[in-house]
Amino acid sequence: MTVTIKDIAEKAGVSYATVSRALNYKYGVNSTTRQHILEIASTMNYSPNAIARGLVKKQTYTIGLIIPDITNPFFPEVARGVEDMSEKQGYSIFLCNSNWEKSKENRYVKLLIEKRVDGLILAPSSSIVTAEDRQVYSRLPVVMMSGVQSGCGTGSVVVDNIKGGFIAGKYLIEKGRKKLSFIGGAEDSFSVKERYEGFMQAAECFLSVALSPDLVRFGDYRNKSGYRIMKELLEKKNIPDAVFASNDLLAIGILQAIKDAGLKVPEDIAVVGFDNIAAAGFGEVELTTIEHPKYRMGELAAGMLLDKIDLKPEINENERVVLEPELIIRRTA
């Protein structure tokens, strides 16, 4: 049905090896026969079969991208960075949402290996890398992104979460805030932990009083969660004068809770987020936050992966690049 190299060969009166060579601009085919072959291929509407090619070349020019949820505004930018960089080098990407489920993530890894992707970029749903995981990751080039410990056995690109937390804390304290609160996403998330750690370091360095344990809370990464937690906090007497949220979605929920309580941001309570998602910059929100270089992260991860793929024979040294966070001052702090 679909036209193959053999159909072209027949019509051109040459062997199909010659057709293959002609179509791939290989050295060693007469320029007039090549021309002839190219014309025939074009008029026959030939489309090379990348599957067949992949089988013999053992390379698919395809990489897998597994993220928790493309619907979370952090990930589209990352994905776009990955795609743009990959496309530049001729690679396509399989997009997979693990839905924050480790089991689904594992199934996807397995599937992608079956599909013989040339490499894998993984924004893991959980910070825990098991021995089995390592074993699987050793089967192909892998780079991990965001919220991954070093020594995970793969390449990785992350933002300096500790520094980001530190910057946020330092800024709030310099602005005269004394009663700090930390509201985080999942407590067992590695990046949340690190952001908290950096924040605490700033408090230790620059603040005489310690953080009230009641003012550090965890939930999930969603908007609603920030709202709920902040509301709880406000209903008690122990009200902070600044809160650092482990991500912007949370911070936006927090903003809303504060507004609903009739308090003013930043006068009564300052709020700083993390990630600098697009919505943080919207006029109605104007959230002060920490820039997380999302697009760049995707680009770098893809770049690193493609390097790994190309240098297959080389030692698979597990490079780790750490991106700089940056304070973005807007209205809320």
Add this chain to the structure above:
Amino acid sequence: MTVTIKDIAEKAGVSYATVSRALNYKYGVNSTTRQHILEIASTMNYSPNAIARGLVKKQTYTIGLIIPDITNPFFPEVARGVEDMSEKQGYSIFLCNSNWEKSKENRYVKLLIEKRVDGLILAPSSSIVTAEDRQVYSRLPVVMMSGVQSGCGTGSVVVDNIKGGFIAGKYLIEKGRKKLSFIGGAEDSFSVKERYEGFMQAAECFLSVALSPDLVRFGDYRNKSGYRIMKELLEKKNIPDAVFASNDLLAIGILQAIKDAGLKVPEDIAVVGFDNIAAAGFGEVELTTIEHPKYRMGELAAGMLLDKIDLKPEINENERVVLEPELIIRRTA
């Protein structure tokens, strides 16, 4: 290097055809030999080669998804719908961002056909479907989404844009607004046109005065564009008491421009958007808008495509499903 069906056959002392049958749970292999084979496969860490399988079965269990830009908050939900539905039926998706460029879109279509995707879901960058496009789309199952005219030669799933525009207009007029404005994304976009058309219909039906031509403006779909256009409008004396934006991003920019001018929403100017992106629901924004069933749209598009793929021999009737828009009343109108 990697273990194949032959390696397993050798170790099990059977032919590789038997191994294939065993691994695929085909009828006709003794249950004890099957058990034996499965164990060997497992201990050898066998991963079936989907590329080789795809070559003989002429099916890759892969579909292509081309959207303009995953970074636009409208698309992640669509993509998620597509992915969830596809995954359920065992299909993976290639994600491609056309970046609103027809040429890039075309290149991706070509590439995906080379990769032998079983079908294609396309959120086109432009509403124009050329004869060449049709020719290409005839090579494989295709369904188009969002902003596509009927008779595009493929299946399609869209929202009823005209009705959406109408609902928005009707609501504003019922609220007593008289001086309506329409601010749209790209003027040549089919969906923008339809939303405008519906809005005008409402004006004709329920309003005695006609819309001032000065109050209908076009830009692009971005936040900044809404801000800029609204600012221009406000600088003239001809200030509307309600504006309908062709999408939420635009509306959020408009909100900001109004606020900056010291006017109040909705008291001075009511604003309604379109799409109901997540950010529209944020407490700080609370945009009144028209729900665009994004996730559902992705699901339906994928479902329709997979049906087409399965019923390959059937007549390729180009079904069109039209989703209902819905008014979401929040703070801004």
Add this chain to the structure above:
DNA sequence: TATTTAATAGTAAACGTTTACAATAAGGGA
């Protein structure tokens, strides 16, 4: 016991490429 049938396993071709190697023809140098 002879014959049919069912269950199981093996053989080989096919999917559409790429590529190592062989074959041919033409040109050049001795």
Add this chain to the structure above:
DNA sequence: TCCCTTATTGTAAACGTTTACTATTAAATA
């Protein structure tokens, strides 16, 4: 004129599966 290169093309194997067809064996039937 003969041999050696070089340019061009062809042959065939390989990539890792699936599957139609054939062969073998054992059980069941007459």
